[in-house]
Amino acid sequence: MRIKQGRLKQIVLAAAGLVFMQAAAAADLFTVTGTVSGLSSETRSFGLSSAEDVFNFPRFESLHTRFGNYTGVEAAAMHIDFRGLPMVVSYPVAESSLLVLHVPDLNIHEEFHGATREESRRAFSDFMKKNGGGILNRIMKRLVAESANDPIAGNPNSLMGQMVANDFANGFTSLVSNAGTKEDNASNLIGIGARVSSIKQDGLRNTSVTIPLSYTIRSDIDPRRQLIFNLPLTYTSVESAKAYNLGFGVAYRLPINDEWTITPSAGYGATGSKDLGAYGQAVSAALTSAYVISGSGYDIAIGNMVGIYKTLKLEAGGYSYNPDIQNLVFRNGVMFSQPVNVFGRKMSIEYSLIDTRYTGTKLYNEGYDEIGVTLGTNKNASSARSFLRAGATYLFSPRSKGFTLNLGYWF
Structure with missing residues (x-):
């Protein structure tokens, strides 16, 4: 499969235009x-x-x-x-x-x-x-x-929504791309990237920009055994209102065999928005399973995650908050990947479908689906010492619709 340079540029520009397109008439918060x-x-x-x-x-x-x-x-x-x-x-x-x-x-x-x-x-x-x-x-x-754009929970760009996505990425999305093999040199990895998400909800445009920083320690015995530390930093805007998120997470990838890996993870996050009138912090514990079926020239990966996400008491600006939000979250996905040749370079392309469901505290948006495509380094054709991935995702549900652009580099 060969992708022409001009065509690729058209696809990227079209996706970027859709992500950043704003509503013609802005609504009021x-x-x-x-x-x-x-x-x-x-x-x-x-x-x-x-x-x-x-x-x-x-x-x-x-x-x-x-x-x-x-x-x-x-x-x-x-x-x-x-x-x-x-x-x-x-x-x-x-x-x-x-x-x-x-x-x-x-x-x-x-x-x-x-x-x-x-x-x-x-x-x-x-x-x-x-x-x-x-x-x-x-x-x-x-x-x-009730609120389509609460910064704590209830929508994909909220603190809880971002924590769910990060936990699943540690155990499935980035794992499938960057797992490596037993024979790889066990070098540690620094990860840096950018993720821009623009979602339309209840007539309002919710846009977030995330810088996902990470550090991965790979075992000398088996490089697939990995201890990952995450530090995502997020800025969110809803019309003219602003919110800020800070997170910290740790995950451990444990291969059960050549096809199956499980990843327990734990996380913490805090968010605040004077404009939206909300401050909060939350903790999480999740377990993700990733199973890869290898075929002739392709891989099919199946990911399943279950996690608990709970808010904690927070004191800020003389105010004391603890809305007592607790949700059991299920996030499941399937990914199809195959090697491709782009501009004369061996790479791989991945197509994914991910479903997320929330139970527990009632939320504005309790479920959504994502269709994504990612292009980057072919892990089977180049050194496992570094990886580059870039992609776009379309998110949809009865209450939310939008796009995400993401770029990640591990070295």
């Missing part, structure tokens, strides 16, 4: 319909780009800027769509400092009585920081079920 009742009633609807903007609304300056008839004493109510979760923040009584938080879906109703409206607003802020009886945790747990 947060929408507010507010009403101020005074001598004349005024109602306005508008969108906001950050959670901080939403919770600044009880301030006099914020209300007066949007509603010219607000002087600081009128009754005012803000009906907020907070990333899919409806809530109401209001001063329900004119000439009163009473501030009310109402989240109907969670049966939450809290009142704050200060000497002034500003004191009530501060009491509300302090209450949320101290996680008033677990209310903030309940809100965050509901958001992973």
